[in-house]
Amino acid sequence: MNKKEALESFLAVLDIKDDRFLKDLNAISMLVSKRKGEILFLEGDKGEDLYFVLKGAVKIFKTNSEGKEITINIAQEGELFAEIVLFLKNTYPVSAMAIENSLLLAIDSKRMFDKIKENPEFAMKFLGLFAKRLNYLTEKVKELSIDDAKERLLGYLNRRDKGDGVVEIKLPKKEISSSIGVSPETFSRILKKLSEEGAISIEGKVIKLLK
Amino acid sequence: MNKKEALESFLAVLDIKDDRFLKDLNAISMLVSKRKGEILFLEGDKGEDLYFVLKGAVKIFKTNSEGKEITINIAQEGELFAEIVLFLKNTYPVSAMAIENSLLLAIDSKRMFDKIKENPEFAMKFLGLFAKRLNYLTEKVKELSIDDAKERLLGYLNRRDKGDGVVEIKLPKKEISSSIGVSPETFSRILKKLSEEGAISIEGKVIKLLK
DNA sequence: TTCATATCTTGACCTAAATCAATTATTTCT
DNA sequence: AGAAATAATTGATTTAGGTCAAGATATGAA
Secondary structure (H helix, E strand, O other), X not given: OOHHHHHHHHHHHOOOOOOOOXXXXXXXXXXXXXXXXXXXXXXXXXXXXXXXXXXXXXXXXXXXXXXXXXXXXXXXXXXXXXXXXXXXXXXXXXXXXXXXXXXXXXXXXXXXXXXXXXXXXXXHHHHHHHHHHHHHHHHHHHHHHHOOHHHHHHHHHXXXXXXXXXXXXXXXXXXXXXXXXXOHHHHHHHHHHHHHHOOEEEEOOEEEEOO | OOHHHHHHHHHHHOOOOOOOOHHHHHHOEEEEEEOOOOEEEOOOOEOOEEEEEEEOEEEEEEEOOOOOEEEEEEEEOOOEEOHHXXXXXXXXXXXXXXXXXXXXXXEEHHHHHHHHHHOHHHHHHHHHHHHHHHHHHHHHHHXXXXXXXXXXXXXXXXHHXXXXXXXXXXXXXXXXXXXXXXXXXHHHHHHHHHHHHOOEEEEOOEEEEOX
């Protein structure tokens, strides 16, 4: 994938159809590739870039003083992350690690901020994007505090069901378990139990939601 | 408080200093007062208003199928809530209840949306506001999944310490406990334990953070 | 002020899910 | 292909914090 294609897919996600921003965006962004396991930034790092995922997957996570970790989100193809640096200048409030070999578009947040200010169209797109993100996090807060592990796992699967009840597990299970706030052991046990209860069927990396 | 003062304090929070929006905003908003315990809206309700708290406190919460409840946020004087309806049209994704007798400014979201579209200044303010909210929720997700009840309670107190180590508990303890995702019993026990350990001292509604 | 209602505290008990430990599978690298 | 490393499963054990119950305080209405 070349830079032009990258920018086009970024604009497509923002739902901006004409090409007049291509040159502008080209000047404030660059392609970067990261190998699986590479850290992009850690919480507290100074940094100025927001990212758009062209290929691969990046885990956004937080760690506490005891070394425990929670995955806030896994950004995959077509998703933005760290866009918060547009407004909380200077330091990243989360950490990010590539969990697959990934190709990313790194966008300079200061200059992107100016673009947003100059173009109400961008501002509205970002507002819509932030609203979705707020909704996602609100739901996550709810699940983590009042839904049990089984409900959270079913929630995860249901959100990925496109209507046919078939969900392909593309990420390592330990990443999924961390993203629903559950230990890998518990994840494994619940999956087994759901299968025994007849709620799902498991064939390799494909899970079918029954009933 | 009259309508003009209400609008002025709303604009002050948005950090907009001139008065040119006063008339516009007047046309799309109204003062409403709610008694303690009154529901403003429930999750799933159709609704078009976002709110600004002039006086009192409003609990924003979510409930699951088993009737368990988590407080997402308690909006107090000078805070906006339900601003998400600006972008997720039609239905509220959370519920809201006045937990004190409250005076609110209800703002029509459709017409506010148009104002934001017309005035990049508004758009940027809302983006900044959303960014803060995203940060708050991200921190909350982290606390709920990897911090224990004691750390969450200390986090709550520390965020309210303005530097002198003195925190006044203005809200009912059961509201605070729900907002940190803990049962009232556990809340009570941890407070006692912290006091015994010498980490805090409690004098009525005032808690002093020692160390 | 007094009665009624709601909130808070404390104790006893229980349970969901984490942790620890040991295999077993699956990737990845040479 | 084979070895080494990483991920996933399963069992045994522990524990943080929820629930239930009872009593103590506090709040508010008449």
